[in-house]
Amino acid sequence: MEEENKNFEEDNPKETPTENNSPAINNPPAVPEVKMDFLKKIPKHNWAISSYVLGLLSIVLIIMLVRGGDIGLTGKTINENQINKFINTQLLRDGDATIENIKQESGIYIATVNLDGEMLPLYFTKDGNFITQGRELMPISGDGETPTPTTPEPQDVPKSDKPEVEVFIMSHCPFGTQIEKGIIPVVKTLGDKIDFKLKFVYFVMHGEVEAMEQLNQYCIQEEQNDKLIPYLECFLKEGDGEACLTEVGIDRAKLSACTARTDSEFEITQNLENKAAWLSGRFPLFNIHKTENDLYEVGGSPTLVINGVKASSARDPASLLSTICNAFNEAPEECEIELSSEVPSSGFGYEAGSGSSSGSCG
Numbered sequence: 001m002e003e004e005n006k007n008f009e010e011d012n013p014k015e016t017p018t019e020n021n022s023p024a025i026n027n028p029p030a031v032p033e034v035k036m037d038f039l040k041k042i043p044k045h046n047w048a049i050s051s052y053v054l055g056l057l058s059i060v061l062i063i064m065l066v067r068g069g070d071i072g073l074t075g076k077t078i079n080e081n082q083i084n085k086f087i088n089t090q091l092l093r094d095g096d097a098t099i100e101n102i103k104q105e106s107g108i109y110i111a112t113v114n115l116d117g118e119m120l121p122l123y124f125t126k127d128g129n130f131i132t133q134g135r136e137l138m139p140i141s142g143d144g145e146t147p148t149p150t151t152p153e154p155q156d157v158p159k160s161d162k163p164e165v166e167v168f169i170m171s172h173c174p175f176g177t178q179i180e181k182g183i184i185p186v187v188k189t190l191g192d193k194i195d196f197k198l199k200f201v202y203f204v205m206h207g208e209v210e211a212m213e214q215l216n217q218y219c220i221q222e223e224q225n226d227k228l229i230p231y232l233e234c235f236l237k238e239g240d241g242e243a244c245l246t247e248v249g250i251d252r253a254k255l256s257a258c259t260a261r262t263d264s265e266f267e268i269t270q271n272l273e274n275k276a277a278w279l280s281g282r283f284p285l286f287n288i289h290k291t292e293n294d295l296y297e298v299g300g301s302p303t304l305v306i307n308g309v310k311a312s313s314a315r316d317p318a319s320l321l322s323t324i325c326n327a328f329n330e331a332p333e334e335c336e337i338e339l340s341s342e343v344p345s346s347g348f349g350y351e352a353g354s355g356s357s358s359g360s361c362g
Contacts (some may be wrong), residue, residue: 083099083102083109083111083124084099087099087111087113087122097113097114097115098113098114099111099112099113099114100112100113100114100119108123108124108125108131109123109124109125110122110123111123111124156309157306157307157309157311157326157327158307158308158309158327159307159326159327159328159329160307160327160328160329161328161329161330162193162194162195163194163195163306163307163324163327163328164194164195164197164305164306164307164308165183165187165194165195165196165197165304165305165306165324166197166199166292166296166304166305166306167179167180167183167196167197167198167199167302167303167304167305168199168200168201168289168292168293168296168298168301168302168303168304168305169198169199169200169201169301169302169303170200170201170204170205170206170210170214170301170361170362171200171206171210171213171214171217171235172205172206172207172209172210172213172239173205173206173301173302173360173361173362174346174347174348174359174361175301175302175346175359175360175361176301176302176361177236177346177347177348178302178315178343178344178345178346178347178357178359179302179304179315179320180198180232180236180302181236181315181344181345181350182315182316182317182319182320182343182344183196183315183317183320184229184232184233184236185317185321185339185340186317186320186321186324186339187229188229189321189334189337189339190321190324190332190334190335191334193328193332193334194324197221198217198221198228198232199288199289199292200214200217200218200286200288200289201286201293201298201300201301201303201361201362202285202286202287202289202290202293202294202298203278203279203283203284203285203286203362204283204284204286205283205361205362208272211268211272211284211286213235213241214286214288215259215262215263215268216241216245216255216259217231217232217235218262218288219255219258219259219262220250220255222258223254223255223258224250224251224254224255227248227249227250230248231244231245231248231250234247234248236348236349236350237348237349237350238348238349239348262288266286266287266288267287268286268287268288271284271285271286271287272284292305296308296310297310299362300360300361300362301360301361301362302315302360304320304323306323306324306327307327311323311327313357314343314357315343315344315357316339316340316341316342316343316344316357317339317340317341318338318339318340318341319341321335321337321339322335343356343357346359
């Protein structure tokens with residue numbers, strides 16, 4: 001990619017050469033069509049990225065239809081350096097993503113980013129907003145510099161003698177598995193000093209395999225709780241739940257009875273089949289912990305709740321231990337144990353992570 005800043009502004013409906021010899025791109029039609037060819041490049045097993053992209057496409061289409069096909073309204077345009085700096089300073093902490101190419105299509109900029117070998121398309125409006133699923137448009141700095149971040153109000157997590165720790169995830173969300181890998185050493189360290197519960201977001205984004213896996217994990221926690229952590233440690237290696245049931249020694253008859261009962265009570269299979277009831281028409285409902293989802297306003301995976309209040313923490317074991325220990329009336333001696341400060345990798349596997357704790361599904 002050229003080192004100079006390249007503006008991707010369309011000033012002329014005709015295709016004419018620009019100063020850097022790149023062709024200008026025609027104005028988009030009033031009702032644009034977003035091509036999906038790039039979806040074929042995503043590995044079929046990568047449910048998280050596929051769902052993320054599909055969700056973004058829906059948002060892009062809605063925005064463009066409402067705004068008449070052009071979502072750059074201010075007359076300003078962004079350039080390659082600004083996009084690169086935004087990705088590597090605001091979206092990622094360590095700045096290890098590489099932009100492979102940037103193209104304009106149907107009135108938006110699509111930046112293809114290489115993140116740990118995965119090619120991920122990111123979307124930007126012409127006038128400098130990042131389009132992200134389930135949130136407001138996120139402005140990027142106009143000059144390529146990192147804008148001053150908005151500091152959220154500190155959350156007042158109440159203290160207790162035995163903190164209640166709830167982690168809401170989707171079993172196949174790469175950022176849900178990331179926090180699980182970070183919090184398991186904490187759960188093992190604190191043991192019965194805390195009341196730990198693994199819970200699930202009220203919808204699934206990764207298909208039937210996710211819903212069935214979450215049924216299993218719920219029942220293991222409810223009826224074979226001493227095997228939950230060993231099972232999760234196994235499952236987080238490769239996502240092979242069937243093999244892990246055998247490896248950990250799960251009582252399959254007991255598990256089968258529980259999952260059948262739970263499926264009937266919360267209509268898991270019925271919700272998978274009832275597409276008319278899917279969230280946004282795309283995501284089946286998973287209502288086992290719907291009451292808690294509503295209570296805490298859970299919007300995605302992962303969500304950390306401590307003593308009934310949503311809490312923020314980096315996803316490395318040391319940070320999670322510190323965050324949870326701050327919720328004790330009197331912290332136990334286990335809180336002095338030094339755990340790893342390395343942020344786990346997202347997705348399955350225990351390879352070194354990227355250092356980012358910002359991703360979510362939902």
